[in-house]
Amino acid sequence: xxxxxxxxxxxxxxxxxxxxxxxxxxxxxxxxxxxxxxxxxxxxxxxxxxxxxxxxxxxxxxxxxxxxxxxxxxxxxxxxxxxxxxxxxxxxxxxxxxxxxxxxxxxxxxxxxxxxxxxxxxxxxxxxxxxxxxxxxxxxxxxxxxxxxxxxxxxxxxxxxxxxxxxxxxxxxxxxxxxxxxxxxxxxxxxxxxxxxxxxxxxxxxxxxxxxxxxxxxxxxxxxxxxxxxxxxxxxxxxxxxxxxxxxxxxxxxxxxxxxxxxxxxxxxxxxxxxxxxxxxxxxxxxxxxxxxxxxxxxxxxxxxxxxxxxxxxxxxxxxxxxxxxxxxxxxxxxxxxxxxxxxxxxxxxxxxxxxxxxxxxxxxxxxxxxxxxxxxxxxxxxxxxxxxxxxxxxxxxxxxxxxxxxxxxxxxxxxxxxxxxxxxxxxxxxxxxxxxxxxxxxxxxxxxxxxxxxxxxx
Amino acid sequence: xxxxxxxxxxxxxxxxxxxxxxxxxxxxxxxxxxxxxxxxxxxxxxxxxxxxxxxxxxxxxxxxxxxxxxxxxxxxxxxxxxxxxxxxxxxxxxxxxxxxxxxxxxxxxxxxxxxxxxxxxxxxxxxxxxxxxxxxxxxxxxxxxxxxxxxxxxxxxxxxxxxxxxxxxxxxxxxxxxxxxxxxxxxxxxxxxxxxxxxxxxxxxxxxxxxxxxxxxxxxxxxxxxxxxxxxxxxxxxxxxxxxxxxxxxxxxxxxxxxxxxxxxxxxxxxxxxxxxxxxxxxxxxxxxxxxxxxxxxxxxxxxxxxxxxxxxxxxxxxxxxxxxxxxxxxxxxxxxxxxxxxxxxxxxxxxxxxxxxxxxxxxxxxxxxxxxxxxxxxxxxxxxxxxxxxxxxxxxxxxxxxxxxxxxxxxxxxxxxxxxxxxxxxxxxxxxxxxxxxxxxxxxxxxxxxxxxxxxxx
Numbered sequence: 065x066x067x068x069x070x071x072x073x074x075x076x077x078x079x080x081x082x083x084x085x086x087x088x089x090x091x092x093x094x095x096x097x098x099x100x101x102x103x104x105x106x107x108x109x110x111x112x113x114x115x116x117x118x119x120x121x122x123x124x125x126x127x128x129x130x131x132x133x134x135x136x137x138x139x140x141x142x143x144x145x146x147x148x149x150x151x152x153x154x155x156x157x158x159x160x161x162x163x164x165x166x167x168x169x170x171x172x173x174x175x176x177x178x179x180x181x182x183x184x185x186x187x188x189x190x191x192x193x194x195x196x197x198x199x200x201x202x203x204x205x206x207x208x209x210x211x212x213x214x215x216x217x218x219x220x221x222x223x224x225x226x227x228x229x230x231x232x233x234x235x236x237x238x239x240x241x242x243x244x245x246x247x248x249x250x251x252x253x254x255x256x257x258x259x260x261x262x263x264x265x266x267x268x269x270x271x272x273x274x275x276x277x278x279x280x281x282x283x284x285x286x287x288x289x290x291x292x293x294x295x296x297x298x299x300x301x302x303x304x305x306x307x308x309x310x311x312x313x314x315x316x317x318x319x320x321x322x323x324x325x326x327x328x329x330x331x332x333x334x335x336x337x338x339x340x341x342x343x344x345x346x347x348x349x350x351x352x353x354x355x356x357x358x359x360x361x362x363x364x365x366x367x368x369x370x371x372x373x374x375x376x377x378x379x380x381x382x383x384x385x386x387x388x389x390x391x392x393x394x395x396x397x398x399x400x401x402x403x404x405x406x407x408x409x410x411x412x413x414x415x416x417x418x419x420x421x422x423x424x425x426x427x428x429x430x431x432x433x434x435x436x437x438x439x440x441x442x443x444x445x446x447x448x449x450x451x452x453x454x455x456x457x458x459x460x461x462x463x464x465x466x467x468x469x470x471x472x473x474x475x476x477x478x479x480x481x482x483x484x485x486x487x488x489x490x491x492x493x494x495x496x497x498x499x500x501x502x503x504x505x506x507x508x509x510x511x512x513x514x515x516x517x518x519x520x521x522x523x
Numbered sequence: 524x525x526x527x528x529x530x531x532x533x534x535x536x537x538x539x540x541x542x543x544x545x546x547x548x549x550x551x552x553x554x555x556x557x558x559x560x561x562x563x564x565x566x567x568x569x570x571x572x573x574x575x576x577x578x579x580x581x582x583x584x585x586x587x588x589x590x591x592x593x594x595x596x597x598x599x600x601x602x603x604x605x606x607x608x609x610x611x612x613x614x615x616x617x618x619x620x621x622x623x624x625x626x627x628x629x630x631x632x633x634x635x636x637x638x639x640x641x642x643x644x645x646x647x648x649x650x651x652x653x654x655x656x657x658x659x660x661x662x663x664x665x666x667x668x669x670x671x672x673x674x675x676x677x678x679x680x681x682x683x684x685x686x687x688x689x690x691x692x693x694x695x696x697x698x699x700x701x702x703x704x705x706x707x708x709x710x711x712x713x714x715x716x717x718x719x720x721x722x723x724x725x726x727x728x729x730x731x732x733x734x735x736x737x738x739x740x741x742x743x744x745x746x747x748x749x750x751x752x753x754x755x756x757x758x759x760x761x762x763x764x765x766x767x768x769x770x771x772x773x774x775x776x777x778x779x780x781x782x783x784x785x786x787x788x789x790x791x792x793x794x795x796x797x798x799x800x801x802x803x804x805x806x807x808x809x810x811x812x813x814x815x816x817x818x819x820x821x822x823x824x825x826x827x828x829x830x831x832x833x834x835x836x837x838x839x840x841x842x843x844x845x846x847x848x849x850x851x852x853x854x855x856x857x858x859x860x861x862x863x864x865x866x867x868x869x870x871x872x873x874x875x876x877x878x879x880x881x882x883x884x885x886x887x888x889x890x891x892x893x894x895x896x897x898x899x900x901x902x903x904x905x906x907x908x909x910x911x912x913x914x915x916x917x918x919x920x921x922x923x924x925x926x927x928x929x930x931x932x933x934x935x936x937x938x939x940x941x942x943x944x945x946x947x948x949x950x951x952x953x954x955x956x957x958x959x960x961x962x963x964x965x966x967x968x969x970x971x972x973x974x975x976x977x978x979x980x981x982x
Contacts (some may be wrong), residue, residue: 065744065745065746065747066747067747068624070621070625072621074616093577093601094577094599094601095621096598096599096600096601096614096615096617096618097572097598097617097618097619097620097621097625098598098621098624099596099597099598100577100580100581100599102578103578103582104577106578107582122546126554126637126670126671127547127550127552127554127674128554128556128557128637129578130547131548131553131580132553132554132585132586133582134549134550134920148923149549150546150548150550151546151547152550153546153547154550155671156671156672157669157671157672159671159708160641160671167544170544171545174545175546188639189637190607190636190637190638191578191638191641191671193607193638194607194638194642214778219574220576220637221579221602222575222576222603222604222607222638224604235587239981367971410557439594440625440626440745440747447744457585458585458588459584459585459588461592462588463594463745465592466593466594466739466741466745467745468741507741508741508742508743509742509743509744
């Protein structure tokens with residue numbers, strides 16, 4: 065394929081981390097016509113709030129935005145499943161001309177009476193920002209009447225990037241936090257922030273904290289409940305996993321309630337162990353520390369034999385990754401290194417400059433680092449770096465497969481838990497299953513170029 | 524530059540038979556630009572550009588990619604706040620330039636998103652100005668696709684109409700060719716329709732034809748735009764063909780076939796060839812137009828289908844089936860079910876027009892118990908409960924309904940996101956109907972087998 069990097073995109077691709085670090089240009093609107101893999105502000109707000117399972121999520125605008133976000137994520141609930149239905153005011157031309165507030169109010173009242181949610185989030189999409197519906201006023205009016213929190217989310221797609229949507233969501237969460245009763249919350253208590261319970265990952269992590277003797281007050285927002293989130297301000301520490309989306313909320317809670325936060329990750333055994341130890345050290349309780357040591361050593365001895373076996377087969381493979389946030393990228397680079405796999409292409413949709421500097425530091429010198437990439441760039445980088453396995457989301461999958469390259473879904477749509485110690489094993493199995501599949505030796509690009517490395521040689 | 528379609532549909536959708544005052548819960552439609560992007564994928568060397576915020580293009584891509592499991596690139600002019608306030612001309616121009624540089628397209632289709640329509644972008648004018656500034660003309664086709672008016676079905680037809688209106692203008696000497704305007708069909712169905720037409724010794728011009736672009740093969744290198752699609756010079760020569768067969772019902776006036784008719788082409792309006800009678804009508808039309816007999820392989824396929832009907836008729840007799848999807852699909856399936864003695868008790872579509880109702884109202888009374896247009900899955904499920912529906916047929920979006928009703932779902936149409944091979948589902952022609960018939964019988968047999976205490980392995 066003939067490929068030429070667009071001029072407008074050149075500052076967002078960095079090819080060498082040698083000595084002086086070249087900064088990656090980032091945190092800006094996608095280049096028009098570049099076919100970005102990013103969505104929009106609405107998407108950012110929707111993904112963060114989506115897992116709150118006993119809230120009504122009403123998308124105010126024409127029907128498309130609600131349709132595309134109907135039951136698409138693997139975020140599980142242990143109880144109510146209101147998050148899995150898709151509600152839209154489904155505005156029509158008449159509403160766009162005369163305003164959609166009336167329709168919004170009718171829809172809200174009707175849905176609240178039908179589903180009895182504990183709260184409602186109202187996402188205003190592009191059209192709302194243009195026609196100027198006073199969504200906040202409608203929310204206030206209905207809230208006074210029905211007695212549950214009704215929270216407007218400023219989610220107009222054109223407002224900014226996906227990251228701006230995270231901020232809209234965390235602002236909405238901040239209006240919910242502080243409403244609940246915090247009595248009974250112990251001193252060794254945390255909020256788990258930025259875990260969305262994809263395939264039950266929050267449950268895995270909560271189980272670890274329970275074993276350590278740490279109380280989880282709320283998870284934001286995995287398997288989320290309005291009442292739990294409302295009393296999140298009673299926790300003593302915020303554990304921030306998806307830092308890209310949740311840092312503003314953690315900062316807001318620090319300012320408002322004096323709750324400190326630490327940034328952690330539960331992807332890979334190193335980062336998981338580190339996250340648990342740092343939490344234990346924060347509380348400084350000898351029993352928690354002992355429990356943590358026992359937990360980590362038991363888990364490691366359980367998972368290491370299989371990880372080592374898989375590493376023997378993966379040693380020397382090359383990976384590319386393109387994920388939403390930078391913090392996941394750091395973890396994946398480390399987790400893959402543990403498996404003997406080097407990351408040769410790494411990119412994110414929403415990283416900021418600080419985060420890219422860290423990504424550059426954690427990657428090898430000649431790793432291509434890319435912000436807000438597109439399919440043609442990805443295809444070119446994957447071929448250039450002779451990648452064996454690509455880690456990304458559904459939109460990147462066919463690019464890898466068309467090139468005869470393995471693929472692992474690490475996005476919110478996945479149905480396999482990849483967090484914690486057991487998740488690290490599942491991740492290793494996923495990478496192994498795709499990177500060592502015998503089918504790739506049949507694919508023309510691989511077969512013709514005679515580029516098969518290691519155990520991929522034809523039988 | 525080529526003539527830009529300035530035809531703006533004046534009629535305001537008054538169809539609200541199911542829409543009413545209720546909020547939409549679990550939409551049975553997608554938005555109009557998705558249809559426009561899908562239609563574009565069936566034109567050789569074409570790429571879609573959506574004028575508006577970035578998220579629309581990305582959501583649509585994810586939806587199409589998950590269904591077809593192929594790369595689908597849709598560009599965006601990436602509106603931010605300033606474009607929303609001051610207009611998107613610069614972004615549109617930059618997007619077109621970047622697309623040209625990266626993709627080298629034969630043609631670009633531009634469709635509008637809600638935000639561009641709401642702020643009143645005069646896209647035809649902007650495109651005219653864009654091309655007047657260039658040394659060479661970039662071929663562009665434009666369709667207005669505001670989703671507060673239309674869904675994906677209408678968006679699909681709007682883009683097909685614009686393509687035909689813009690390109691099909693070359694009235695030269697007659698050619699042994701037949702034009703076909705299909706509704707939204709699977710790649711396998713498009714391929715088979717082409718095979719049937721070519722079976723009569725004529726060239727088939729399908730607008731659109733994404734049978735190769737969205738069901739592609741593995742190649743030795745990545746292609747910016749996939750191989751396949753209807754060549755522009757074939758579309759230009761449509762007026763020379765023997766006839767135009769229009770299988771669509773929902774295109775707004777003037778439809779693509781109306782435009783061809785107004786330019787002197789003979790046109791025929793037919794239902795989707797599903798079932799013996801509907802396929803007979805299609806085959807008969809081809810025999811008349813080409814003055815050739817039906818090819819022997821097709822005669823044999825017809826015989827095999829009738830043979831299967833005899834083998835399986837008792838299993839399907841009187842079965843109460845709920846159908847949902849695009850109007851053409853639901854109408855075609857309803858006629859087929861009546862032909863085999865089953866009962867299409869609920870026929871539903873999310874499309875915002877009366878095509879389905881008009882088509883089904885002509886049937887003898889009692890054939891269909893409930894017809895829903897402009898509906899959602901909440902209302903569809905209620906209708907299925909009222910009518911004691913035993914089997915659902917439609918997209919994977921109906922899985923929740925089937926699960927809630929405790930009845931089986933036969934997946935077809937768009938989208939199918941929970942199975943592999945959606946693009947290979949074939950239901951048209953005698954051959955496609957045979958698969959459909961076998962599948963229905965087998966779904967019912969499987970249900971009987973699983974519900975039985977005995978567990979017969981011989982049925």
